[in-house]
Amino acid sequence: MEKRLLKQILIATIFFVFLIGISLIIYFALKPKPTCFDKIKNQGEVQVDCDGLCQPCRLVNKTLELKGVYPILYDNRADLVARILNSETEYGVNNFKYTFKITDPLGGVQEFTGEDYRDFILPAESKFIIRQGLILTTPWQPGSKIDFEIDPASIVWVKPRAELLKSDQTFLPISNIVLEFPQATDIKNKTYYNFTKWLQKGSTGDQVGDLQKVLATIPNIYAGKVTGKYDAKVVTAVKAFQKKYGLRTNGVLDKGTRTKLNELFGKPIAGNNDNIAVYDASAQVSGQVMNNTSFNWVKVKIAILLCVGDKYVAAGSPTLDNLTSSKQDDFVYRWYRTIDPKAKICERAAYTNVFDQNNFIQIY
Numbered sequence: 001m002e003k004r005l006l007k008q009i010l011i012a013t014i015f016f017v018f019l020i021g022i023s024l025i026i027y028f029a030l031k032p033k034p035t036c037f038d039k040i041k042n043q044g045e046v047q048v049d050c051d052g053l054c055q056p057c058r059l060v061n062k063t064l065e066l067k068g069v070y071p072i073l074y075d076n077r078a079d080l081v082a083r084i085l086n087s088e089t090e091y092g093v094n095n096f097k098y099t100f101k102i103t104d105p106l107g108g109v110q111e112f113t114g115e116d117y118r119d120f121i122l123p124a125e126s127k128f129i130i131r132q133g134l135i136l137t138t139p140w141q142p143g144s145k146i147d148f149e150i151d152p153a154s155i156v157w158v159k160p161r162a163e164l165l166k167s168d169q170t171f172l173p174i175s176n177i178v179l180e181f182p183q184a185t186d187i188k189n190k191t192y193y194n195f196t197k198w199l200q201k202g203s204t205g206d207q208v209g210d211l212q213k214v215l216a217t218i219p220n221i222y223a224g225k226v227t228g229k230y231d232a233k234v235v236t237a238v239k240a241f242q243k244k245y246g247l248r249t250n251g252v253l254d255k256g257t258r259t260k261l262n263e264l265f266g267k268p269i270a271g272n273n274d275n276i277a278v279y280d281a282s283a284q285v286s287g288q289v290m291n292n293t294s295f296n297w298v299k300v301k302i303a304i305l306l307c308v309g310d311k312y313v314a315a316g317s318p319t320l321d322n323l324t325s326s327k328q329d330d331f332v333y334r335w336y337r338t339i340d341p342k343a344k345i346c347e348r349a350a351y352t353n354v355f356d357q358n359n360f361i362q363i364y
Contacts, residue, residue, distance in 0.1 A: 055157045059091060063155060064121060069148045070312050071102070073140050074337055078102075079315040080112065081305065082129040082148040084121065090159055092122045094355035097154040100131060105143040110136065120353050122160065122171075128303040128349060130317045160354045163294060170292060172300060172350035175328075177287030179306065181341050194266040199253035203230040211253065214265045215241060245329065246322025264332060281334035283343070289320055289350045290328040296361035297323045297352045302331055305347035308340050322361060323352075 034042040036054035043052050050057035065085040072079040080100045086092060099113035112134055121127050129148070193210045197203075208230045215222035215237045221244070222237035235251035242249045247256050285304050291297065300323050304316035316333040323329055353359045 055091065059088070059157045061152070062088075062157075063152060064093065064096070064150060066148055066150075067126070069100075069146050071140070071146050072312055072315055076136050076139060078134050078136055078140065079130065079132045080134060080146065080148075081312060081315055083126065084129065084148075084150075085126045086121045086123060088157070089124045091157040092120065092125070092160055092355065093155050094120050094158045094353075095154065095156065096120070097151040098129065099149045099151075100134075101147040101149065102136075102140070103145045103147070104138065104141045108138060110138065118154075120351075120355055122351075122354065125351075127351065128305065128347065130303055130315045132315060132317060158355055172323075172352060173290050173292065174302070174348050174350055175288050175290065177285065177345060177348055179343070179345050180284045180286075181339070182281060182284065192266055193261070195253065195258040195261050197253070198255075199230055201230050201232070201235050201251070203253075204228055208234070211238075211261075214261060218244075246320075246324075281336055283314070283335045283339040284332065285316060285345065286330065286332045287348070288328045288330055289323065291323045291325055294325050295354075296325050298359045298361055300350055300352045302333075302350045303347065304333060304345065306339065306343040307346035308342050308344075312346070313343050314339050320350075324361070 034040070036043070036050075041048045043054065047057050047060075050060050065087060067083040067085050069083075070081045072081065082098070082100070095118055097113075097118050099111060099117060101112070102110045112131060117131075119127075119129055193214050195207055195211065197205075197207050199208055199211065205228060209226050209228040211230075212222060212224065212226045212228075212234060215234075216224075216226075218241065221240050222233070224233040224237070238253060238257065239249050239251045241247075241261075242251075242257055245260050247260060248254070253261075283306070285306075289300060289302065291300075298321065300320040302316075302318045302320070304318070305312050306314040306316075314335055316335070318331045318333040320329050320331055
């Protein structure tokens with residue numbers, strides 16, 4: 001009996017140890033990995049979710065500084081502009097959510113927000129947040145108040161790549177910026193080129209000739225004659241144009257290439273197919289953005305503000321696609337409402353999201 005009892009105890013012990021082992025394996029397999037947002041002090045933090053591997057405790061409950069909010073009013077619409085400052089020199093915020101609010105003297109509130117009302121800010125950066133063409137459900141009244149609010153729960157402090165922090169240059173400087181006000185005579189005498197057809201090697205016709213004309217105006221793109229024939233020289237020129245503007249390099253006048261050409265050389269068309277109205281820009285700003293980083297960026301956003309005296313009168317937010325390292329690209333932005341001809345460019349800046357991995361162009 002004694003040997004049988006010992007054998008039973010041994011088997012029970014082995015089975016119990018086996019069960020404990022299986023339970024521990026399942027527990028550690030399903031146990032959530034420690035994060036800096038789990039409200040648990042589990043990564044050597046000094047306090048819950050700060051210091052150690054997490055953000056510094058001094059950044060807990062810290063927000064961004066609001067330096068000013070400005071309405072630009074026109075045609076029962078508004079461009080709303082906020083200027084914010086990040087005083088942190090090492091940490092930025094990668095995806096904060098914000099809201100604009102307009103409160104009239106009687107307490108009525110118009111709120112502008114949504115899932116696309118998100119932005120980022122780099123360390124030690126002063127930034128303009130611009131929302132354009134917002135429809136005012138009630139007219140702006142004297143004495144109305146405009147607010148800009150950042151959702152505290154959306155603020156996550158992140159340290160960018162070390163290579164970017166060590167840079168002693170402006171990431172994306174803007175140069176050769178020019179503001180123009182087309183005059184009636186300029187509009188009358190100006191030649192526009194709108195491209196509507198798919199063109200490729202072997203195509204002929206007026207639009208091929210127009211393509212040769214506009215490509216010849218861009219330095220180092222096309223030096224051939226205007227023949228109206230889409231030959232090998234035109235293919236090479238189109239490829240150079242596509243490469244310059246970050247488009248698919250195939251030598252074909254496809255939809256993306258036509259869109260860029262029409263942006264640069266075309267006459268804007270507004271309205272629908274039943275009632276198309278053609279009109280010209282009242283003001284245009286153009287310039288170049290240089291990429292001083294060692295990275296290639298999918299998207300670069302530009303902020304342009306025009307002012308008369310100390311008052312902002314127009315805001316623009318053009319974008320550039322596929323800006324490669326150590327290269328510069330041209331941008332153009334046009335306004336089609338009345339702009340005071342006394343306006344001057346008072347603010348300009350270019351931004352790119354260094355926190356978004358999808359914003360880095362992969363080179364293979």
